[in-house]
Amino acid sequence: MSRSPPLPDQPTLELDPEMTDRERLAALREHFADIVDVNATLEERLDDARERREDLREEVDKLERENETLKTTSLYVATAEELTDDGIVIKQHGNNQEVLTEVSPKLREKIESGDRVAVNDSFTVQTVLEAEKDARAQAMEVDESPDVTYDEIGGLEDQMQEVREAVEQPLENPEQFEQVGIEPPSGVLLHGPPGTGKTMLAKAVANQTDATFIKMAGSELVQKFIGEGAKLVRDLFELASQREPAIVFIDEIDAVASKRTDSKTSGDAEVQRTMMQLLSEMDGFEDRGDIRIMAATNRFDMLDRAILRPGRFDRLIEVPEPDEEARHKILDIHTRNMGVADDVDFDKLAAETEGKSGADIESLTTEAGMFAIRDERTEVRQSDFEDALEKMDENDEETGIVTKGSLPSYAY
Numbered sequence: 001m002s003r004s005p006p007l008p009d010q011p012t013l014e015l016d017p018e019m020t021d022r023e024r025l026a027a028l029r030e031h032f033a034d035i036v037d038v039n040a041t042l043e044e045r046l047d048d049a050r051e052r053r054e055d056l057r058e059e060v061d062k063l064e065r066e067n068e069t070l071k072t073t074s075l076y077v078a079t080a081e082e083l084t085d086d087g088i089v090i091k092q093h094g095n096n097q098e099v100l101t102e103v104s105p106k107l108r109e110k111i112e113s114g115d116r117v118a119v120n121d122s123f124t125v126q127t128v129l130e131a132e133k134d135a136r137a138q139a140m141e142v143d144e145s146p147d148v149t150y151d152e153i154g155g156l157e158d159q160m161q162e163v164r165e166a167v168e169q170p171l172e173n174p175e176q177f178e179q180v181g182i183e184p185p186s187g188v189l190l191h192g193p194p195g196t197g198k199t200m201l202a203k204a205v206a207n208q209t210d211a212t213f214i215k216m217a218g219s220e221l222v223q224k225f226i227g228e229g230a231k232l233v234r235d236l237f238e239l240a241s242q243r244e245p246a247i248v249f250i251d252e253i254d255a256v257a258s259k260r261t262d263s264k265t266s267g268d269a270e271v272q273r274t275m276m277q278l279l280s281e282m283d284g285f286e287d288r289g290d291i292r293i294m295a296a297t298n299r300f301d302m303l304d305r306a307i308l309r310p311g312r313f314d315r316l317i318e319v320p321e322p323d324e325e326a327r328h329k330i331l332d333i334h335t336r337n338m339g340v341a342d343d344v345d346f347d348k349l350a351a352e353t354e355g356k357s358g359a360d361i362e363s364l365t366t367e368a369g370m371f372a373i374r375d376e377r378t379e380v381r382q383s384d385f386e387d388a389l390e391k392m393d394e395n396d397e398e399t400g401i402v403t404k405g406s407l408p409s410y411a412y
């Protein structure tokens with residue numbers, strides 16, 4: 001907005017007692033003329049201000065109308081691909097059509113290529129979608145420094161050892177592999193029943209190596225971000241290369257990499273595209289530097305063997321349900337910060353929790369704590385654990401969820 005010139009000073013009248021009448025009259029006339037001048041200038045300014053107010057009012061009306069239209073019409077989502085002197089090239093989601101379109105100069109300043117934008121019927125860019133609304137942000141969990149450490153994982157000593165060799169060593173001592181002349185494993189696949197600590201293992205290795213942990217859930221790629229799976233996989237690896245060292249963790253990888261079915265529905269084609277993208281990212285992975293790839297599944301039997309070829313997920317680590325000794329350790333870990341009464345018999349509890357996963361045992365300890373709170377106690381007793389166990393088993397029966405360990409091993 002242009003700044004208006006300063007207002008003229010108020011004219012002053014200085015009369016000297018020595019002045020003759022004629023001189024006074026002349027001075028008064030001059031003063032009067034000054035006042036008339038100032039008045040004229042002020043009136044002119046007032047007219048300008050009125051005019052400006054009118055313009056602004058019109059602008060406000062226009063913006064309000066635009067705002068209303070924006071609120072009432074549907075907008076389409078597109079990605080800004082390229083900013084050119086002639087406008088912005090956008091690619092519509094859904095049909096992938098590319099359009100050169102216009103955008104107001106104000107909005108243009110805020111757009112970077114790759115941003116998601118909302119366009120109207122005539123493709124004019126209306127708004128830039130905030131990062132939070134971006135599928136990328138929603139689909140990936142990015143944790144700069146996950147707080148899980150190896151000593152919080154009960155049992156799984158062999159698995160931890162394998163993960164450390166396959167993921168931690170290549171990140172911490174890459175020269176060791178060079179000297180021996182071998183390539184570290186490309187990808188590590190953790191497979192086993194739900195809630196047994198697969199995600200924990202991946203987080204712990206990220207913590208140990210000070211790597212960024214970037215997680216994406218396969219099921220979400222195909223259920224929540226329909227049509228965007230392949231792009232999100234590309235984004236996942238791009239983000240990892242910006243955040244090196246990084247651990248990419250693809251949970252429920254079976255959702256995007258299960259054996260081909262005969263059905264030709266578009267959903268399957270989409271899943272296939274997502275998987276092909278994942279394979280091509282992994283194949284071109286060698287030059288990617290400090291990024292390690294991990295994945296997890298509890299449907300190992302369903303996996304398309306293509307993802308297990310050398311250079312892809314070529315290190316398989318089974319994460320089984322905990323045995324009695326491991327359950328004991330998991331109980332110890334999850335009661336570390338609890339007030340536990342002397343009568344609590346962890347050996348007995350470890351035996352009684354046969355078939356329960358680490359996640360089940362964590363819920364059990366929380367539930368036992370709830371029983372103590374209900375009883376207005378700060379110490380958890382053996383009876384609280386027994387009650388919690390009983391409640392868990394009743395719930396399992398009601399919901400029909402069979403305790404994981406009793407499922408056939410191939411399906412986990």
Ligand SMILES: Nc1ncnc2c1ncn2[C@@H]1O[C@H](COP(=O)(O)OP(=O)(O)OP(=O)(O)O)[C@@H](O)[C@H]1O
Pocket residue numbers: 152153154155156193194195196197198199200201251296297298330333357358359360362
């Ligand atoms: N071995 C374990 N030691 C200690 N806690 C465990 C263990 N396994 C599971 N837990 C507890 O269960 C929670 C869930 O575990 P996690 O997410 O690592 O399982 P997961 O194998 O990745 O499961 P899913 O296959 O369902 O994704 C953890 O946050 C932890 O509290």
